[in-house]
Amino acid sequence: MRTRRAGHIAGVLLLALAGLGARTPAVRYPSPIEIAVSPDGVRLYILCEGTDEVAVYDTRAAAFVKRIAVGRVPKGLWLTADGKRLYVANSWSDSVSEIDAASLAVTRTLPAGEEPNAALADRAGRFLYVANRISSDVSVVDLADGREVKRLAAGRGAAYLALSPDGARVYCTHIYPLPGRHRTPPESEITVIDTARQEVAERKPLHNAAGVFHVTLSSDGRLGLAAQLRPKNLIPLAHVEHGWVFGNSLAVFGADVGEPVQIPLDELDRYYTPPFAVAIAPDKSAAYVSTTGSDSVTVIDVERLLRTIAAASPEERRAMANDLSASANYVAARIPVGHGPKGMAFSPDGRTLYVTNRTGDDISVIDTATRKVTGAIALDAPRELTFERSGERLFFSARFAFQGHFGCANCHLEATFDGLQWDLEPDGFGKDIVDNRLLEDVADTGPFKWNGTNPNLETECGPRTEKYFYRSQSYSPEELFDLVAFIKSMPLRPNRHRLPDGELTAAQERGRAIFERTRKKDGTPIPESNQCAVCHSGPHYTDQKLADVGTGKPTDRSPVFDTPQLTNVVLTAPYLHDGSAHTLEEIWTVFNPQDRHGVTNDLQKDELNDLIEYLKTL
Amino acid sequence: MKTIALLTVLAGAALAAPPDMPRFRWENFTTANGLPDNHVFNVCVDGARVWAATENGLGLYQNGKWRVFTPADGLAHRAALFVAPDPRTGDVWIATMGGLSRYSAGRFDTFTQLNSGLANDVVYGVAVQGDYVWAATAAGGSRLNTRTGEWTLFNERNTPMYEIWTYAVDAKPTKVYYAVWGGGVLEYDVKTRQWKDYNDPDGETEIVLYKDQGLVHEITTSVSYAERDGILWVATYFGASRYDGRNWHNFLEKDSGLPSNFLNQVKAVDGTRAWFSTDKGLAYYDGDNWAVYRPAPDSHKPEMLVRDAAGKVTRVAVESAPAHHYVLGVDFQGDDLWVATAHGLSHGIRLHQEGSR
Numbered sequence: 021m022r023t024r025r026a027g028h029i030a031g032v033l034l035l036a037l038a039g040l041g042a043r044t045p046a047v048r049y050p051s052p053i054e055i056a057v058s059p060d061g062v063r064l065y066i067l068c069e070g071t072d073e074v075a076v077y078d079t080r081a082a083a084f085v086k087r088i089a090v091g092r093v094p095k096g097l098w099l100t101a102d103g104k105r106l107y108v109a110n111s112w113s114d115s116v117s118e119i120d121a122a123s124l125a126v127t128r129t130l131p132a133g134e135e136p137n138a139a140l141a142d143r144a145g146r147f148l149y150v151a152n153r154i155s156s157d158v159s160v161v162d163l164a165d166g167r168e169v170k171r172l173a174a175g176r177g178a179a180y181l182a183l184s185p186d187g188a189r190v191y192c193t194h195i196y197p198l199p200g201r202h203r204t205p206p207e208s209e210i211t212v213i214d215t216a217r218q219e220v221a222e223r224k225p226l227h228n229a230a231g232v233f234h235v236t237l238s239s240d241g242r243l244g245l246a247a248q249l250r251p252k253n254l255i256p257l258a259h260v261e262h263g264w265v266f267g268n269s270l271a272v273f274g275a276d277v278g279e280p281v282q283i284p285l286d287e288l289d290r291y292y293t294p295p296f297a298v299a300i301a302p303d304k305s306a307a308y309v310s311t312t313g314s315d316s317v318t319v320i321d322v323e324r325l326l327r328t329i330a331a332a333s334p335e336e337r338r339a340m341a342n343d344l345s346a347s348a349n350y351v352a353a354r355i356p357v358g359h360g361p362k363g364m365a366f367s368p369d370g371r372t373l374y375v376t377n378r379t380g381d382d383i384s385v386i387d388t389a390t391r392k393v394t395g396a397i398a399l400d401a402p403r404e405l406t407f408e409r410s411g412e413r414l415f416f417s418a419r420f421a422f423q424g425h426f427g428c429a430n431c432h433l434e435a436t437f438d439g440l441q442w443d444l445e446p447d448g449f450g451k452d453i454v455d456n457r458l459l460e461d462v463a464d465t466g467p468f469k470w471n472g473t474n475p476n477l478e479t480e481c482g483p484r485t486e487k488y489f490y491r492s493q494s495y496s497p498e499e500l501f502d503l504v505a506f507i508k509s510m511p512l513r514p515n516r517h518r519l520p521d522g523e524l525t526a527a528q529e530r531g532r533a534i535f536e537r538t539r540k541k542d543g544t545p546i547p548e549s550n551q552c553a554v555c556h557s558g559p560h561y562t563d564q565k566l567a568d569v570g571t572g573k574p575t576d577r578s579p580v581f582d583t584p585q586l587t588n589v590v591l592t593a594p595y596l597h598d599g600s601a602h603t604l605e606e607i608w609t610v611f612n613p614q615d616r617h618g619v620t621n622d623l624q625k626d627e628l629n630d631l632i633e634y635l636k637t638l
Numbered sequence: 639m640k641t642i643a644l645l646t647v648l649a650g651a652a653l654a655a656p657p658d659m660p661r662f663r664w665e666n667f668t669t670a671n672g673l674p675d676n677h678v679f680n681v682c683v684d685g686a687r688v689w690a691a692t693e694n695g696l697g698l699y700q701n702g703k704w705r706v707f708t709p710a711d712g713l714a715h716r717a718a719l720f721v722a723p724d725p726r727t728g729d730v731w732i733a734t735m736g737g738l739s740r741y742s743a744g745r746f747d748t749f750t751q752l753n754s755g756l757a758n759d760v761v762y763g764v765a766v767q768g769d770y771v772w773a774a775t776a777a778g779g780s781r782l783n784t785r786t787g788e789w790t791l792f793n794e795r796n797t798p799m800y801e802i803w804t805y806a807v808d809a810k811p812t813k814v815y816y817a818v819w820g821g822g823v824l825e826y827d828v829k830t831r832q833w834k835d836y837n838d839p840d841g842e843t844e845i846v847l848y849k850d851q852g853l854v855h856e857i858t859t860s861v862s863y864a865e866r867d868g869i870l871w872v873a874t875y876f877g878a879s880r881y882d883g884r885n886w887h888n889f890l891e892k893d894s895g896l897p898s899n900f901l902n903q904v905k906a907v908d909g910t911r912a913w914f915s916t917d918k919g920l921a922y923y924d925g926d927n928w929a930v931y932r933p934a935p936d937s938h939k940p941e942m943l944v945r946d947a948a949g950k951v952t953r954v955a956v957e958s959a960p961a962h963h964y965v966l967g968v969d970f971q972g973d974d975l976w977v978a979t980a981h982g983l984s985h986g987i988r989l990h991q992e993g994s995r
Contacts, residue, residue, distance in 0.1 A: 133785070155785065170726040171769075171785060173742045199747075209745070219728035220743040517786070527788070602753050609752040625777070626791040629755040633788060 047406050050075065050399040052376035052383065054363035056099035056106065058121070061367045064374060065106055066383065067097040068399065074108060075399060076124055077383075084400070086124045090117040096138030096181075097363070100145065109136035109150060112514055116150055116161070131168040133159045134516045137179040142215045143187030149213065151178040151192050154516065154591060158192055158211070160218045172220050174211045176439065180234045185241040188215055193246050196439035197230035199593070202600050203254060203453065206230035206440060210246060210271065224280055226271050228341070230440055231433055234297040234363075237274065238304045243322065245307055246271040247295035249430065250282070250341055253440045255449060257488055266426050268293045268311065269341050270320075277329050282341035285309060285318050285351070291425045292318050292354065293418050294433075297363050301388060302370040306352065308386075310361040310375060313418030313427040317355045317364070317375055317384075319391055325350035353391045357384035360416045379413040411506025414499055421490040428481075428503075432459050435510055437592055441599035444488055451575045455599030461587040463508035465560050470597040472566045472582040477504045512587060517636035524637065531634025534627060541622045552618045561586035561638055570616035571596050590636040604632045656944040656952035659929035660922060662975060662986035664940075664958035672704030673697055678978035680903075680967040682721035682730075688969075688976055689730060690983050691718035696732055696741075697983075712746030714739040715759075720806075724766040731771055733761035738773050738780075749782070755789025756780050763817075767809035767828075774804035779816055779824075792816075792826075798835040799824055805858065806903075810865040817858035823872055836881070846877070846888065854879045854888040860903040860915075867909025873901035878914060889914075895928020895945035896921055903967045913975075915965035920977055931956075931986070932963040960984040 051070030057063070063085075064077040072094060076086040091110025098107045099121070106119040109132065116139045118128040132139070133152030141148045141163060148161040156178050157171040175194030182191045190213040197206035208229040214221040226232060231249035238244075250267035257265060268291060273280040285292050292311040300307045300322070307320040328349040332340060340346050358377030361384070365374050373386040374397075381401035387394045414420075415435065418427040431438050437456045445452055454470045467473070468480040481503055486494040495503060519525065524532060535552045539545050548554050549567075557563050562585040572579025581597045595601040601611055608620040608628060615621050620628065667673045667690075674695035682689040690697035696707040696718040707713045715736025722731045729742040737750035737759045749756045758777035765772045773780040778793030793802050801821030808815045814826040822837035838856045840847035846854060855876035862871045872879040877899045878889040891899045898918035905913045910925035919932030919941075926947040934941040940959035945951045961982030969976050975986035 172727055173729065173740070173745075173747070198745075211743075217728065223742075223744050527790070605755065606753055624795075625751065625755070625757050626793065626795070629789050629791060632755065 047402045047404070047409070049379075049401050049409055050381050051378050052362070052381065052399055053095065053378050054097040055365045055374050055376050055383065056097050057365045057367055057374065058099070059101075059103040059368055061369065063121075064365075064383070064397070065097060065099060066376065066399065067094050067108060067363070069093055069095060069378070072110075074106065074119065077397060088117075088119055088124055088126060090119075090126065091115050091129070096136065096151070098138070098140040098181075100141055101143070105141070105145075107139040107141060107148060109139045111135045111137055111153065114516070116148065128166055130161050130163075130166050131159070132161070133157055133168075133171055135513070138181045140181045140183050140190065142183070142190075147215070147218055149181060149190050149192075151181050151194075153177050153179050153195070156194065156196075158190075158213065170218070172211075172213060172218075174220075175209045175232075178211070179232075182235045182237055182244075183215075184237055185239055189213065189221070190215055191235045191237070191244065191246075193232040193235045193248075195231055195233065195433050199602055202594070202598075202602075203441065203450070205254065206251060208232050208248070210235060210244075210273065224271075224273055226280070226282070228267075229269075229271065229282070231294065231430075231438060232271070233295065236298050236300055238276075238300045238322075239302050240304065242275040243277070243300065243304065243326075244272070244274040245298045245300065246273075247298045247309055248282070249294055251431075251438070251440055253442045256443045256446050266291070266293060266430055267341055268295050270295065270298065270307075270309065272325070272329065276326055279337070281329055281332075281337045283325065283329070283350070284341055284344050284347050285311070286344050287347055287351075288344045290423055291418065291421075292316060293424070293426050294430050296361070299364045299366060299373065302366060302368070306388070308364060308373055310357075310364055312360050312362060312378070312416055313429060314424055315357060315359060315361060315377075315417070315419075317357055317361060317373075317386065318351060319353040319355065320350050321352040322350075324352075355386060355391055355393060357386070357393060358382050358396065359413050379409070379416055407502045407505040408509040409506075410499075411502035411504065411509075414495065414503045415506055420492065420494050422492045425490075431456055435459060439593070441594070446488075447577070452577050453573075453575065453598040455594060455597060457584065458588060458592050459507055460510050461512045461560055461585060462510070465562055465564060465585045467564065467566075467582060470581050471578060472580075477507055481507070515588060515637060517590065517633070525633065527630045527633040528637055529634075530627070531630035531632065534623065534631045535634055540619055546619050550615070550619055555583050555618075556586050561589075568616070569612075569618075570614055571600075571611050573598060573600070586635065586638045589638060604635060656950075656954060657924075657927040657946050659924065659927060659942075659944050659954075660973075661942070661954070661956070661989040662931065662958075663989055664931075664960055665985045665987065666958075666961040666982050667699070667704075667985070668961065668982040672699075672706075673983055674704075674706040674708075676981050678966060678980075678983045679718065680720045681969050681976045681978040681983060682723060683969040683971040683976055684721075684723040684730060688971070688985075689721040689723075689732075690978065691721050691732065693717050696721070707741070707746070709736075712739070712748065713741075714746075714748040714750065719761065720763045722764045722766050724771075726768075731764045731766060733764040733773065735760055737761065738764060738771075751777075755782070755791070757791045757793065762804065763806040765807045765809035765814070767811065767814065770809070772807045772809045772814055774807040774816060776803055778802040779804050779807065792824075792833070797824060797833040799833075801856075806860045808861045808863050810863050812865060813863055815861040815863050815870060817861045817872065819859065820857050822853050822856050823858055823861060823870070825870075846890065849888050849890075850886050852886050853881075854886075854890070859901060860905075862904050862906040862912065864906040864909040869906065869909030871904045871906045871912050873904035873914065875900050877901070878904055878912075880912075882909070889923070895923065895930065895943075895951075897930045897932070897943075902965065905968050905970075907970075913968045915967050915978075917964050919963045920960055920965045920968060920975075931960055932965075933959045933961075935963055960986070 050068035053069040054067040056065045066075040074088040091113030093112040095111040096109030108117040116130040132150040134154035137153045138151040150159040177196035192211040208226040210224040212222040233247040235246040297310040309318045359380030360378040375384040383397040385395040474480040675692035677693035680691040688699040698705045715734035717735040720733040732739040758775040760776035763774035771782045803819040805819040806817040816824040839852035855874040860873035870881040898916040900917040903915040914921040928945040930943040942954040942956045962979035964980035967978040973988035977984040
């Protein structure tokens with residue numbers, strides 16, 4: 021454990037000498053990410069992602085009364101309407117904790133899919149719906165016997181859920197774009213589930229959207245809002261100064277507006293990003309949007325918003341998300357809150373809004389009448405701010421970019437990736453397209469960048485970010501050090517494809533033999549330079565060298581690319597440097613005609629499947 | 639005396655009357671009233687929805703209207719060959735000439751031999767079995783675990799499949815059957831995970847040397863497993879077979895009510911009753927008697943033939959018939975039928991009393 025001030029210089033020297041970053045910080049910060057309020061308004065249930073617990077706070081006593089241990093890295097919290105039960109989605113345990121609100125004890129641990137991010141129960145308490153981020157589906161769990169009865173196909177990175185006030189529908193958003201054609205605008209959806217049939221009834225398309233977070237409905241059920249990003253990834257990032265990297269917006273749907281419409285949250289010269297949680301006041305007078313990187317909550321006057329939309333022609337509605345002047349029509353206030361605001365919840369009377377500040381480890385208390393922060397509830401966080409924690413704040417902050425446009429977490433959503441391909445450099449449209457890569461386990465995998473020109477993360481995150489991304493004076497040396505320390509400390513999420521005992525399945529074992537083979541099936545030796553396990557070697561499955569594997573495109577400056585690490589590679593479709601391979605299969609079925617990216621053309625289809633089953637375990 | 643004579647006449651008439659076989663009023667659909675193409679490979683009833691897999695798109699009939707899906711909507715290929723619903727999720731899986739598609743509440747997801755572990759893009763059949771989706775392809779069987787994304791292929795290397803052209807698949811909780819075109823029938827036992835093949839004892843000859851001693855022919859086109867009764871029905875281009883796990887019974891045109899030995903599909907009602915799609919009409923077998931529904935091959939007039947257990951054939955007067963005598967598939971909607979033919983889709987509305995619905 022190193023503190024930010026005292027050990028900074030020593031830390032720099034130590035890291036420089038050892039070439040190591042801190043991997044598992046011993047200090048655990050609560051990192052409140054979601055919050056729920058009991059029906060009587062007395063209790064706050066605060067989900068702490070960093071300490072794997074629900075902290076229960078009594079607003080009358082102004083004190084914490086209980087900390088309930090749940091599964092690993094909990095992400096989602098739901099309180100039933102009667103206030104009797106809580107459901108917590110444990111993203112790294114692939115489970116849901118059911119908590120009895122009277123005894124404040126976990127009563128059951130329920131099954132879920134891969135990386136559950138949110139859970140909610142239907143009105144009757146018959147079925148639990150769980151949004152699974154990795155398996156991109158919604159588990160339907162029978163609450164009578166605790167059995168997962170089926171999964172419904174949702175959007176990629178299924179993440180957040182909302183129940184309609186009448187209980188008839190569950191709305192599910194997803195944080196990664198739907199699979200689509202290479203170099204086309206991203207598409208997302210709101211998956212609408214019929215709770216009577218437990219089936220998907222509708223998919224509301226969200227054109228040009230990728231990175232859709234919380235979704236909510238008004239108390240009358242007529243207005244739905246979803247927080248979303250509109251990335252402009254098809255044009256060079258050089259245009260950041262023109263305001264065309266991200267549109268921070270809301271998807272507006274429901275009977276109040278008819279056809280869904282997307283509206284901007286940004287202003288012409290200021291951005292509020294990324295929108296995460298959205299809550300509509302019980303009286304429907306205002307909607308509140310937490311913007312994590314901007315450390316603020318945006319307040320929208322609902323009546324003015326609906327009036328603006330109603331007055332727009334169909335063409336104007338389609339273009340509204342790109343009209344940054346539109347927000348002046350309905351944004352009523354911007355309320356500064358703590359570091360990294362995430363989940364929010366109203367008191368039952370709607371007079372108070374509680375906002376979790378994830379990297380600030382506290383709760384901002386907003387008086388909705390005055391739209392001012394009137395207090396804060398501090399969680400029991402360590403006093404010292406480690407380098408890593410400081411870096412985490414920086415990672416999620418957008419204050420360094422020109423006009424506060426975006427931060428690291430805009431592309432590395434929730435410190436992962438975004439499933440998008442970007443035109444990063446000002447070298448002309450459509451040149452040097454690069455796929456976004458996962459940051460976990462990245463510490464010892466230099467050089468960085470697909471062309472390998474950045475020898476270390478300090479270069480990658482410092483001068484490069486300033487020049488190409490932020491278009492402003494960026495991090496100080498101290499801040500850069502902290503940011504890199506955080507990136508190096510990111511833990512690697514569990515791999516779901518390995519057997520609990522570490523053994524491989526028969527298919528995985530066959531795949532490993534293919535991965536490690538040195539001869540073709542006809543006995544011909546495979547040159548070392550073309551063996552899977554040579555280039556993808558070492559603990560991170562990269563030799564950290566550059567190679568031309570025949571995947572370069574005419575629009576690439578060079579056909580030579582950094583050999584990517586393969587840890588958790590199954591999560592990060594699409595593949596190759598430019599994301600042109602939609603799936604692992606396409607790396608070989610489409611983009612390896614000359615056997616330059618490993619020898620694969622002598623493999624039968626079932627052998628290729630075995631190889632992929634093995635890659636999933638890495 | 640007169641009374642006795644009358645009773646005798648009536649009894650005689652009753653004996654002579656054909657068996658009471660299901661009767662239908664047929665409503666036919668073609669491109670003229672919304673069907674995407676008249677060549678309908680398969681029809682699938684999915685509650686109130688009816689799916690028609692046609693040569694030029696997928697048709698959905700709902701609330702009295704047709705909706706057509708093509709590759710422009712995301713369908714893998716315009717030639718849709720088979721449709722299977724997932725009763726748990728409401729999704730529908732579509733086998734096409736260019737891959738396997740999943741339709742889910744307006745969204746198509748497509749799996750091909752290039753972007754997934756699917757064995758081959760020519761997918762003739764598909765069946766849903768819980769979390770598994772089984773596909774019959776031109777390069778063997780493929781099974782997708784929809785929870786893990788794992789594909790498992792079944793071919794000559796890991797099953798007794800000496801011919802890999804799988805033509806149809808039927809997946810039930812305990813058993814999975816593949817009709818292998820030219821390779822008989824393959825059975826997968828879910829519990830033991832073992833494969834077993836069933837073949838024609840007289841080989842690939844087009845004559846039946848050993849009737850009822852095994853599968854009637856190697857060129858199988860369809861399998862239908864009546865799981866509750868443990869009965870397997872098989873359609874081939876040279877007759878049909880029924881297997882009870884111990885004994886085979888074969889049905890041929892010459893000694894059954896089948897209008898033809900050329901069968902495109904068999905669909906079991908249960909272990910006793912089944913519907914047969916042939917090139918010369920739709921046939922129904924109730925365990926004793928047969929009925930054939932078709933436009934007469936010569937006059938094209940509506941025709942219903944009933945063959946009793948003794949082999950007596952009676953022509954029943956009807957006013958309508960399926961759209962065409964070349965029948966490719968059938969599915970049930972309560973007592974009603976939907977029939978895929980080479981020239982249109984037919985809805986057979988069951989007549990329970992003369993002249994009424």
